[in-house]
Amino acid sequence: MFTMLNYIIRRLLIGLFTLICITFIVFALVSLAPGDPIRLMLASERINPELAQRMIQYYKLDQPWYMRYGAYLFSLLHGDLGYSLTTRNKVSLSIARAFPNTVLLTCASMGVAILIAIPLGIIAAAYRNTLADYSALVAALIGVSMPNFWLGLMLILIFGLRLKWLPIFGIGRLERGLMDVISHLILPSITLGSGLAGLLMRLTRSALLDVLGMEYIRTARAKGVAESQVLIKHSFRNAMIPVLTTAGLQFGSLLGGAMIVETIFAWPGMGRLAIQAVQERDFPVIQGTTLVFAASFIVVTLIVDLLYAVIDPRIRYE
Amino acid sequence: MNRHPVLRSFLRNKLAVAGSFILIGFVVCAIFAEFIAPYDPLKMDLDHPFQPPGSPGHLLGTDNFGRDILSRLIYGARISLSVGLVVVALASFIGTTLGLIAGYIGGLVDLIIMRLVEVFYSFPFLVLAVAVMAVLGPSIYNVMLVLGVVNWPIYARLIRSRVLSLREESFVEAARALGASRARIMFQHILPNCISLSLVTGAMQVAGAILATASLGFLGLGVQPPTPEWGAMLNEGKAFFREAPFMITYPGIAIMIVVLALNFIGDGLRDAVDPRLRKER
Numbered sequence: 001m002f003t004m005l006n007y008i009i010r011r012l013l014i015g016l017f018t019l020i021c022i023t024f025i026v027f028a029l030v031s032l033a034p035g036d037p038i039r040l041m042l043a044s045e046r047i048n049p050e051l052a053q054r055m056i057q058y059y060k061l062d063q064p065w066y067m068r069y070g071a072y073l074f075s076l077l078h079g080d081l082g083y084s085l086t087t088r089n090k091v092s093l094s095i096a097r098a099f100p101n102t103v104l105l106t107c108a109s110m111g112v113a114i115l116i117a118i119p120l121g122i123i124a125a126a127y128r129n130t131l132a133d134y135s136a137l138v139a140a141l142i143g144v145s146m147p148n149f150w151l152g153l154m155l156i157l158i159f160g161l162r163l164k165w166l167p168i169f170g171i172g173r174l175e176r177g178l179m180d181v182i183s184h185l186i187l188p189s190i191t192l193g194s195g196l197a198g199l200l201m202r203l204t205r206s207a208l209l210d211v212l213g214m215e216y217i218r219t220a221r222a223k224g225v226a227e228s229q230v231l232i233k234h235s236f237r238n239a240m241i242p243v244l245t246t247a248g249l250q251f252g253s254l255l256g257g258a259m260i261v262e263t264i265f266a267w268p269g270m271g272r273l274a275i276q277a278v279q280e281r282d283f284p285v286i287q288g289t290t291l292v293f294a295a296s297f298i299v300v301t302l303i304v305d306l307l308y309a310v311i312d313p314r315i316r317y318e
Numbered sequence: 319m320n321r322h323p324v325l326r327s328f329l330r331n332k333l334a335v336a337g338s339f340i341l342i343g344f345v346v347c348a349i350f351a352e353f354i355a356p357y358d359p360l361k362m363d364l365d366h367p368f369q370p371p372g373s374p375g376h377l378l379g380t381d382n383f384g385r386d387i388l389s390r391l392i393y394g395a396r397i398s399l400s401v402g403l404v405v406v407a408l409a410s411f412i413g414t415t416l417g418l419i420a421g422y423i424g425g426l427v428d429l430i431i432m433r434l435v436e437v438f439y440s441f442p443f444l445v446l447a448v449a450v451m452a453v454l455g456p457s458i459y460n461v462m463l464v465l466g467v468v469n470w471p472i473y474a475r476l477i478r479s480r481v482l483s484l485r486e487e488s489f490v491e492a493a494r495a496l497g498a499s500r501a502r503i504m505f506q507h508i509l510p511n512c513i514s515l516s517l518v519t520g521a522m523q524v525a526g527a528i529l530a531t532a533s534l535g536f537l538g539l540g541v542q543p544p545t546p547e548w549g550a551m552l553n554e555g556k557a558f559f560r561e562a563p564f565m566i567t568y569p570g571i572a573i574m575i576v577v578l579a580l581n582f583i584g585d586g587l588r589d590a591v592d593p594r595l596r597k598e599r
Contacts, residue, residue, distance in 0.1 A: 014436070017433070018433075018437050018440050021433075021437040022441070025437070026449070030453065141585075145529075145577040146570075146574050147532055147533065147536075147549075147552075147577075149532075150552060150569075150573065151570075153552070153559060153566050154567070154570070156559075157559060157563055252441075252443065253442065253444075255442040256443055256444030259444060259445065259448060259537070260444075260533055274445070274448065274449075277452075278448060278449075278452040278537075278539065279538070281452070290441075290445055290446070293441075293442050293445045294445070294446075297440055297441070297442050298440045301440065
């Protein structure tokens with residue numbers, strides 16, 4: 001138990017250290033950016049010189065970088081991410097509004113990926129080296145190889161515009177019933193989840209095959225346990241450990257993909273916020289969204305690591 | 319044949335062989351685009367925009383400026399493949415070097431490099447790429463630079479663990495006993511034993527690099543129009559996809575086929591090179 005506590009504390013400290021490094025990278029990224037936004041605003045006469053002077057003081061642009069970084073960290077600790085240069089809104093507020101939508105989308109996509117991957121993976125492993133196995137393998141590779149922005153556009157074209165089965169735009173509202181939310185979620189989550197589904201399917205297959213080669217499975221078969229029981233009861237749970245760990249660690253690729261999928265489906269999440277900010281060179285918003293993306297990925301990775309340690313007692317707490 | 323177990327194992331993998339043929343096709347298109355493409359990819363024909371696929375003279379139709387889509391796809395192969403190669407070369411160069419140093423020298427250097435790897439890993443890859451592209455501004459060279467710099471940790475981690483086991487081998491010890499310098503041991507004795515790992519990893523990463531390039535192009539942050547990059551073509555076609563769905567259909571299929579071929583090859587190479595997997599057969 002003691003070593004486990006040690007491991008958790010160590011893991012938390014590393015997570016914290018990484019987070020601090022990330023704040024620095026995000027800060028440096030914007031400080032190094034060519035094109036001073038205030039000078040740009042002055043040039044386009046969006047603000048007058050007096051306001052510009054006040055903004056320079058507010059953003060401490062007349063001070064050395066370490067003072068600015070210190071001030072940046074200080075305001076971060078107070079949950080202050082600055083103000084958007086275009087909408088003048090608090091960045092923290094925009095992110096707080098967008099964040100739950102991105103969580104909803106990524107979780108739904110994770111669900112889609114797991115629902116597709118695990119049954120197909122089991123079939124592929126059970127019927128190893130048959131036509132079913134090869135078709136599943138090719139399907140998985142297509143899933144991994146398909147650019148998700150293209151899949152999204154194709155789904156919009158087929159299910160939204162031709163067949164008119166599903167909405168293609170924006171997020172559903174709970175006031176209009178649960179079906180509204182779900183129907184808006186279907187196309188984006190399939191788009192985002194398909195690549196991960198391919199990856200997880202291949203992993204399920206190989207993990208299951210690994211487990212099926214073990215001694216205790218041979219024992220179970222020798223005892224006369226039915227093959228379906230061997231698969232589901234004896235092998236499945238052990239094979240799921242690496243699959244679910246990978247699923248958790250792939251959360252980052254889902255967050256990155258969310259930027260694209262949210263842009264296509266006009267999903268009001270963090271990804272769309274980030275891309276809009278990039279197009280408008282709205283640096284405080286870019287900083288804020290990048291930071292929150294990275295921080296949520298760190299937290300998820302931390303949770304997965306800790307859960308892994310709890311689930312699998314064989315892990316070494318090094 | 320027996321002297322090339324890797325090649326033989328690779329050739330036995332049907333998907334890998336099919337992937338190689340497809341890739342060769344794309345490489346030929348990329349190199350000889352001038353001779354294969356029926357039209358100049360940038361030449362506009364404003365009298366004939368949105369020609370559907372199969373129209374006379376335009377097998378895959380024309381886009382909003384009347385440019386021939388097939389010709390643009392053929393020239394696009396040149397861009398995607400070369401960006402993919404440069405990205406992987408840059409990333410594997412940085413990653414292999416740092417992994418070698420971290421693994422062999424160890425101590426504080428190792429600690430710093432590996433923490434750096436962890437910091438890079440904790441950024442969702444595309445988020446970091448987008449943020450950096452936003453700062454640097456979109457251009458084909460920045461795409462290569464950013465994707466190369468963002469992707470190195472994969473190599474560093476793999477090479478480091480390989481080096482950790484290699485440095486205990488007797489041939490390294492022998493070199494050390496003969497008085498070889500640290501740099502000489504690292505680059506003359508250990509590096510050649512890591513190259514195959516770097517190459518296989520690189521082969522598998524080209525697909526990812528091409529997808530990432532297309533993603534940035536699609537977001538308008540990558541290669542800029544009118545350059546016929548596949549992702550940028552999708553971005554341009556997006557605005558017209560009700561009237562001219564073929565403008566986005568074909569670039570997407572091109573990306574998918576080349577990435578699929580590269581994945582087949584990568585899988586085949588990995589199975590052929592990894593001796594553990596070979597023994598199981």
